[in-house]
Amino acid sequence: MGLLLTAVMLQTGWSQSYWRDKCIPQCHCKYVDGRKQADCQRNGMTDIPTELSDEIQVLLLNDNYIRELKSKIFFKAGLVNLQKINLRNCSIEDVDQHAFAGLDVLTHIDLSVNQIKRLDPSTFQLPSLRYLHINNNSIQRLENNLLANLPQLQVVEFNFNRISDIGDRTFFNLSKLKMLKFKNNQLVQLQPSLFQSIGNIAKLSFDLQDNPWKCDCQLREFFDFVKSNSFSTPTYCHEPEYLEKKSWESLTKEQFVCLHTEEEIADEKVTPSSQLSNHPNSKLNSTFNEIKVNVKIFSDNINDGNKITKDQESIIAPILKQLLEQTLDEKLALIINQNELLQKKVKQLEVKIDHLESYIPLKNADRASLQSDKIKT
């Protein structure tokens, strides 16, 4: 009995050192946090090492020159027990769609700081994958099904890429997903349907900073989705101009509007519920893409009782000044933009102005003549 125990201990001791003895000169093999790790960082390696023990669980290859991850490259190297692979700053340009195939216990992949431009949708069909970091690459588009049916996936990072386009089924059936990072990309607009197919999204957090978001009616639903369902780091609009640098925190979905040109309205591409009236005493009451612009404007001969107070005037005056200088589209945008403020501070926007003409939609010809008048004076 005692003899048997000794034999077992010897056996274990031998196998414990065996995986370390099988290390190669470019790597350090040791236990770190209870896992068998091969640290092969910054050694001028140009390929995945093939002579390491198959017991290796963590493979660190940062700062090498791997350039390409070929089909089943880890599996063929016998590294079938890998849980974590770090390949940061390895000049990787190509990742074969089967590069990680056969790694059933792989939980972490870090491919950050490489030159990857494209990822095939089947690249990450890994049942245990939890953390995927692909920051600082050159990816422009995320394909449909890139991240689909991954029951363990929790964190996905694509910061500092050039992503402008995300297929509407890129993220699908990811029941544990809790963090998506897209900081510093080229995203302009996204549809909420993109994330509705994820599954249980109650706790999803986003990093959407530093993207050229176009905050108009096309982004409204996504904005509303982010604001009401998730947490997001501070995010700012880039377009339209009047919302540039406005924080999402400070906006409401009613401010995400699409303004239409007079030509579009004339062509009946959009139908405002009522055309802007050109009667001097009438209300501007127009529905642009379901956003109501409802501003009362009175001419000089305003009735008593409709006078505005000094306080109200100080709020309205600068807005009006801008209104008078701008085109119709800009005016409407501004009105919408300021609407909330006005509703809070001024019960009703009842304003005395003398250049009513500038609130009437101008025909292009009229606008041109008005502008040339301006130039003359």
Ligand SMILES: *[C@@H]1O[C@H](CO)[C@@H](O)[C@H](O)[C@H]1NC(C)=O
């Ligand atoms: C990337 O790896 C190369 C080669 O080892 C190294 O010289 C360089 O400093 C690394 N860059 C960063 C940002 O770590």
Ligand SMILES: *[C@@H]1O[C@H](CO)[C@@H](O)[C@H](O)[C@H]1NC(C)=O
């Ligand atoms: C990623 O790129 C950004 C912008 O070029 C840079 O500031 C950041 O340091 C990079 N991160 C890494 C880990 O290299």
Ligand SMILES: *[C@@H]1O[C@H](CO)[C@@H](O)[C@H](O)[C@H]1NC(C)=O
């Ligand atoms: C979601 O993913 C799980 C795990 O991969 C799978 O078993 C299930 O069938 C998938 N559900 C749908 C609706 O595709």
Ligand SMILES: *[C@@H]1O[C@H](CO)[C@@H](O)[C@H](O)[C@H]1NC(C)=O
């Ligand atoms: C403003 O437009 C809405 C929507 O068409 C309409 O229901 C409402 O009666 C209008 N209000 C006025 C004062 O014209």
